[in-house]
Amino acid sequence: MRSNIFYILSLLSVSSLAHAASNLICYYDSSSYSRQGLAKMRTTELDLALQFCTHLVYGYAGLKAGTHELFSLNVDLDMFYYKDITDLRQKYPQLKIFLSVGGDRDVDEAHPNKYIELLEANRTEQQNFIDSSMIVLKRNGFDGLDLAFQLPRNKPRKVHGSIGTYWKSFKKLFTGDFIVDPLAEQHKSQFTELVGNIKNAFRSANLMLSLTVLPNVNSTWYFDVPKLHPQFDYINLAAFDFHTPLRNPEEADFTAPIFFQDEQNRLPHLNVDFQINYWLQNHCPAQKLNLGIASYGRAWKLTKNSELSGLPIVHETCGAAPGGLQIASADGLLSWPEICAKLSQNASAPYRGENAPLRKVTDLNQKYGNYALRPADENGDYGVWLSFDDPDFAGIKAGYAKSKGLGGIAVFDLSYDDFRGLCTGQKFPIVRSIKYFMG
Numbered sequence: 001m002r003s004n005i006f007y008i009l010s011l012l013s014v015s016s017l018a019h020a021a022s023n024l025i026c027y028y029d030s031s032s033y034s035r036q037g038l039a040k041m042r043t044t045e046l047d048l049a050l051q052f053c054t055h056l057v058y059g060y061a062g063l064k065a066g067t068h069e070l071f072s073l074n075v076d077l078d079m080f081y082y083k084d085i086t087d088l089r090q091k092y093p094q095l096k097i098f099l100s101v102g103g104d105r106d107v108d109e110a111h112p113n114k115y116i117e118l119l120e121a122n123r124t125e126q127q128n129f130i131d132s133s134m135i136v137l138k139r140n141g142f143d144g145l146d147l148a149f150q151l152p153r154n155k156p157r158k159v160h161g162s163i164g165t166y167w168k169s170f171k172k173l174f175t176g177d178f179i180v181d182p183l184a185e186q187h188k189s190q191f192t193e194l195v196g197n198i199k200n201a202f203r204s205a206n207l208m209l210s211l212t213v214l215p216n217v218n219s220t221w222y223f224d225v226p227k228l229h230p231q232f233d234y235i236n237l238a239a240f241d242f243h244t245p246l247r248n249p250e251e252a253d254f255t256a257p258i259f260f261q262d263e264q265n266r267l268p269h270l271n272v273d274f275q276i277n278y279w280l281q282n283h284c285p286a287q288k289l290n291l292g293i294a295s296y297g298r299a300w301k302l303t304k305n306s307e308l309s310g311l312p313i314v315h316e317t318c319g320a321a322p323g324g325l326q327i328a329s330a331d332g333l334l335s336w337p338e339i340c341a342k343l344s345q346n347a348s349a350p351y352r353g354e355n356a357p358l359r360k361v362t363d364l365n366q367k368y369g370n371y372a373l374r375p376a377d378e379n380g381d382y383g384v385w386l387s388f389d390d391p392d393f394a395g396i397k398a399g400y401a402k403s404k405g406l407g408g409i410a411v412f413d414l415s416y417d418d419f420r421g422l423c424t425g426q427k428f429p430i431v432r433s434i435k436y437f438m439g
């Protein structure tokens with residue numbers, strides 16, 4: 001593997017750090033249990049990954065609007081599956097098992113602001129959230145709760161018609177930038193206070209607490225880092241989906257670059273390094289931070305007018321390309337096994353058209369990410385530009401996390417890794433690569 005030399009060098013340069021990255025936080029989206037065919041993932045498939053994971057995060061519970069209670073989004077599944085999952089501890093006694101609330105699975109169109117409403121609620125109402133969480137956690141044997149609150153997101157650089165009307169109601173600044181949340185300062189201190197109260201209740205109940213910062217939730221707005229970090233056992237930064245076909249339908253770019261590429265008017269905060277440094281510079285201990293890596297890619301549809309080179313930023317894209325057949329997502333999401341099946345192994349294969357493979361372009365600098373593409377055909381059809389972290393690049397990110405002295409890596413999520421070994425025969429290649437390069 002090309003990256004080996006890089007790693008031997010970087011291992012030497014960080015060997016003075018006291019701790020190696022050692023946490024591997026594995027998110028498991030339980031809705032994958034309800035998928036069809038090869039994408040369906042159950043405990044039997046999950047089991048093999050758990051020799052690598054230090055923490056398993058079961059996603060996702062919801063927040064009930066009005067009462068502010070934590071509740072199951074899928075009672076039919078959770079009523080037996082919560083227990084099945086926490087019973088895995090018998091086989092893996094060291095494994096810590098968390099329940100995560102929010103995580104973009106808690107879709108409630110009638111109450112898009114309910115997480116903000118929880119922050120604004122009074123102490124008595126917030127106690128409903130705390131009490132209901134503790135009951136669910138204790139009754140089902142979870143070790144702790146992960147707060148993956150769906151707070152308002154950073155606005156994409158360009159705003160297009162496809163962005164929800166939700167954003168449009170917010171005021172514009174003189175600069176033309178949106179104020180996404182005019183009360184962000186207030187919500188920040190309310191979040192700190194809520195977390196303090198949760199932590200107090202959890203401490204006496206011997207429950208753990210973690211924070212997941214969802215993609216494009218702006219830490220500057222919502223997280224008072226110096227006051228927050230002591231309350232959490234660890235903090236996972238979901239530092240990916242900086243660009244997606246839904247947020248940026250007309251231009252494709254790396255979804256999760258490690259570093260800022262100061263070209264073409266890119267924004268300086270839309271990369272891993274900025275996000276990690278933000279927390280570190282605000283005095284969060286590196287050991288508490290875990291870098292989030294997505295095990296899926298995002299595909300844009302290329303048009304006849306998109307540049308042929310594929311070098312990002314790719315202009316004149318047209319929203320999301322069709323997602324994978326198994327995951328069947330509308331927003332251009334493909335799991336790693338779906339991606340590897342599309343990559344070309346054959347130099348003489350056709351270049352365009354519905355059945356042509358995608359050509360992979362490897363980032364030799366190991367800074368921004370790999371991508372793959374298939375230009376549109378004469379009719380403007382079947383063009384795809386796909387940004388993804390494959391096992392190699394996930395390993396590079398694990399090496400980056402180690403060089404920063406971070407606590408570890410968080411994988412989003414196990415169900416998008418190749419849990420059946422369809423790519424090369426090896427199961428969970430992304431998880432394995434991360435584990436290997438974390439050292």
Ligand SMILES: *[C@@H]1O[C@H](CO)[C@@H](O)[C@H](O)[C@H]1NC(C)=O
Nearest residue numbers: 066120121122123124125126
């Ligand atoms: C908290 O808010 C609820 C609902 O708005 C209200 O009924 C209750 O009186 C409030 N409690 C306190 C202590 O302010």
Ligand SMILES: *[C@@H]1O[C@H](CO)[C@@H](O)[C@H](O)[C@H]1NC(C)=O
Nearest residue numbers: 154218219220221269275278
């Ligand atoms: C939050 O957003 C502002 C403006 O959009 C940006 O300057 C800042 O760097 C962002 N903070 C983080 C942590 O991304």
Ligand SMILES: *[C@@H]1O[C@H](CO)[C@@H](O)[C@H](O)[C@H]1NC(C)=O
Nearest residue numbers: 345346347348349350351356
């Ligand atoms: C490569 O693609 C060409 C053209 O589609 C096909 O004829 C050939 O059999 C393929 N070779 C392999 C090894 O799959």
